Amino acid sequence: MAKMKTNRKHYSAGAVIWIVIKYFSLVFFSFVALLPIVSCVITAFKTDTEYQSTNVMTLPENWLNFQNFIDAFNRANMGRAYLNSAIILVFVLLGSVLVGTQLAYVLNRFKFPGNGLIRSLFLFATLLPGIAMQVSVYQIMSNLGFINHLYGYIIMSMGTDVISIYIFIQFMENISVSLDESAFIDGASYFTIYWKIILPLLKPAIVTSMVLKGVGVYNEYYCASLYLQDKRTLGVVATSLYTFTGPLGSKYNLICAGVLMSLLPALIVFLLCQKQIYSGITSGAVKG
Amino acid sequence: MNAETMKKTKKPFSMKKWVKSRNGQQTIVILSFMIIPLLLLFVFTYLPFGEMVKFSFYKMKYATPVDKRQFVGFQNYIDVFKKDECFSALKLSLYYMAGAMVQLALALYLATILSFKTKFGNMFKGFMFFPYLISGIAIGFIFKFFYTRGFVFDTVLQWCGFNLESLPFWLKDKSVNNISLVASSVWRYYGNNMVLFIGAIMSVDSEMYEAAELDGANKFQQFIHIILPSIKTIVTLNVILSITGSLSAFDPPYVITKGGGGTATYFVLMDKIAHTNQQVGLASAMAVVLLLIIFAATILQKLFFKLVFRSSDADNEEYTRRKRLRRERRWKKEAV
Numbered sequence: 001m002a003k004m005k006t007n008r009k010h011y012s013a014g015a016v017i018w019i020v021i022k023y024f025s026l027v028f029f030s031f032v033a034l035l036p037i038v039s040c041v042i043t044a045f046k047t048d049t050e051y052q053s054t055n056v057m058t059l060p061e062n063w064l065n066f067q068n069f070i071d072a073f074n075r076a077n078m079g080r081a082y083l084n085s086a087i088i089l090v091f092v093l094l095g096s097v098l099v100g101t102q103l104a105y106v107l108n109r110f111k112f113p114g115n116g117l118i119r120s121l122f123l124f125a126t127l128l129p130g131i132a133m134q135v136s137v138y139q140i141m142s143n144l145g146f147i148n149h150l151y152g153y154i155i156m157s158m159g160t161d162v163i164s165i166y167i168f169i170q171f172m173e174n175i176s177v178s179l180d181e182s183a184f185i186d187g188a189s190y191f192t193i194y195w196k197i198i199l200p201l202l203k204p205a206i207v208t209s210m211v212l213k214g215v216g217v218y219n220e221y222y223c224a225s226l227y228l229q230d231k232r233t234l235g236v237v238a239t240s241l242y243t244f245t246g247p248l249g250s251k252y253n254l255i256c257a258g259v260l261m262s263l264l265p266a267l268i269v270f271l272l273c274q275k276q277i278y279s280g281i282t283s284g285a286v287k288g
Numbered sequence: 289m290n291a292e293t294m295k296k297t298k299k300p301f302s303m304k305k306w307v308k309s310r311n312g313q314q315t316i317v318i319l320s321f322m323i324i325p326l327l328l329l330f331v332f333t334y335l336p337f338g339e340m341v342k343f344s345f346y347k348m349k350y351a352t353p354v355d356k357r358q359f360v361g362f363q364n365y366i367d368v369f370k371k372d373e374c375f376s377a378l379k380l381s382l383y384y385m386a387g388a389m390v391q392l393a394l395a396l397y398l399a400t401i402l403s404f405k406t407k408f409g410n411m412f413k414g415f416m417f418f419p420y421l422i423s424g425i426a427i428g429f430i431f432k433f434f435y436t437r438g439f440v441f442d443t444v445l446q447w448c449g450f451n452l453e454s455l456p457f458w459l460k461d462k463s464v465n466n467i468s469l470v471a472s473s474v475w476r477y478y479g480n481n482m483v484l485f486i487g488a489i490m491s492v493d494s495e496m497y498e499a500a501e502l503d504g505a506n507k508f509q510q511f512i513h514i515i516l517p518s519i520k521t522i523v524t525l526n527v528i529l530s531i532t533g534s535l536s537a538f539d540p541p542y543v544i545t546k547g548g549g550g551t552a553t554y555f556v557l558m559d560k561i562a563h564t565n566q567q568v569g570l571a572s573a574m575a576v577v578l579l580l581i582i583f584a585a586t587i588l589q590k591l592f593f594k595l596v597f598r599s600s601d602a603d604n605e606e607y608t609r610r611k612r613l614r615r616e617r618r619w620k621k622e623a624v
Contacts, residue, residue: 132575219423282487
């Protein structure tokens with residue numbers, strides 16, 4: 001007790017007010033952030049009768065009632081959706097990392113006419129809003145015969161985004177050029193230098209960009225529903241949620257279960273790779 | 289290629305030599321590493337961009353064969369400007385801009401708090417950031433549920449003492465539905481902005497805070513005089529991004545209300561015109577018009593901020609110059 005009193009003396013009145021405001025804000029906005037999700041969790045565990053008879057914020061009687069999850073999983077064909085999403089993710093991430101690091105390597109290490117132009121072409125591309133472009137991308141995709149094929153969607157999604165390129169270039173700037181030089185003198189070709197020296201050293205940047213790109217591709221629903229129209233066989237996790245529109249549109253205990261299942265992979269990745277996600281967001285932002 | 293083969297026939301060794309030379313190696317690696325990304329960029333960005341501009345001068349559907357498309361000149365553009373719908377859709381962006389400002393202010397506030405020593409700081413940060421990782425469509429369902437009459441939001445407000453009768457229908461009532469949608473967008477992105485700002489604040493030299501603390505500066509003064517100036521570039525960048533982002537707002541109305549009840553933003557309208565009405569020409573013209581508006585807005589803002597910053601930078605320079613002069617004078621005096 002006495003100890004606490006002496007401890008308190010260190011804080012002035014202003015500091016105490018600041019601490020109260022600080023934690024109040026943090027708790028309040030965390031509550032705001034979590035409320036919609038938590039209410040979903042509560043509802044997802046309710047039986048139909050429970051859902052109809054109780055208030056949404058009343059806790060479910062049985063926290064082990066996974067019936068809604070099973071139903072939602074089957075109705076939305078989510079097994080297939082997870083599989084398709086996984087296939088898409090693997091190929092898109094592999095492809096975009098290879099293409100992105102190669103481009104960054106060339107842009108960062110070599111001076112050649114057009115280097116600046118190519119950089120600005122990529123930068124300018126970010127100004128074009130994606131949704132608006134789909135009007136004509138759709139036409140091109142159908143001319144290429146890419147619609148309703150996983151490979152078509154994969155190739156389209158691989159299109160390098162500026163953010164990963166910037167993450168790579170920034171990182172490469174800190175890899176000393178003398179490393180390349182000495183390898184070149186030892187007789188390594190530029191391909192070997194890229195493959196054996198640059199790529200391994202880029203690992204942290206690659207993880208960061210993969211996590212960001214992966215979350216983006218996993219969550220993409222607009223393009224997925226445009227180019228993978230056959231929802232039964234080509235549905236991805238994001239589009240599988242469309243099952244719950246229409247007649248199922250008010251069975252929220254089922255919907256919430258579906259929604260929670262769809263965001264589970266993102267949650268897992270977030271818990272595992274928090275650091276990479278944060279650093280990706282920070283480094284992606286300095287591009288301007 | 290032709291030139292290369294010619295070289296080969298003239299001097300049989302030069303091609304091989306060239307390939308082995310440093311220059312040759314560089315050219316090969318540059319070409320082979322750039323061809324795929326440039327091809328992707330061309331096919332999925334610049335080609336569609338060109339096509340879109342072309343479509344905007346035609347009357348056509350997706351299925352219309354190329355020779356049946358009817359060239360209409362600027363008619364589509366005239367229609368865009370004549371359509372009241374388009375204009376009122378564009379006015380909705382104001383809601384999103386206001387929301388974006390609230391979002392940035394909130395993010396800045398929370399980032400400042402979290403950049404000082406805080407218990408459970410990482411946990412709070414994680415909670416507030418996580419919504420950013422949820423897909424747009426899932427957010428649609430979550431907020432349809434959240435705003436339904438008598439459901440989550442209403443219940444929480446009732447806990448706070450509001451009467452259900454006095455509460456509006458959050459997604460149907462035309463006086464609030466756009467605000468509800470904007471709120472969902474703020475909910476989704478403020479954590480992301482916050483993480484960004486925290487990153488920027490952390491890159492400020494921590495000695496600066498310590499020095500300021502010793503000099504007796506309170507938290508607010510530290511914020512105004514140390515944190516804000518050092519992250520102003522990133523804040524400005526985000527202001528610019530959020531304004532162009534507001535003009536192209538799409539997700540919240542598309543997934544939550546399907547654009548009903550006067551919530552259709554410009555792109556939601558465009559999406560409907562393109563894919564439901566199949567008026568591809570008109571939709572392309574809409575896209576081009578918005579693109580031009582976005583460019584204009586971006587350039588104007590860049591100029592504006594440049595002007596503002598240049599003057600403040602000039603102030604700073606003036607200050608350091610004077611300080612240096614004073615120091616030199618003092619040295620001279622001491623020397624004497």
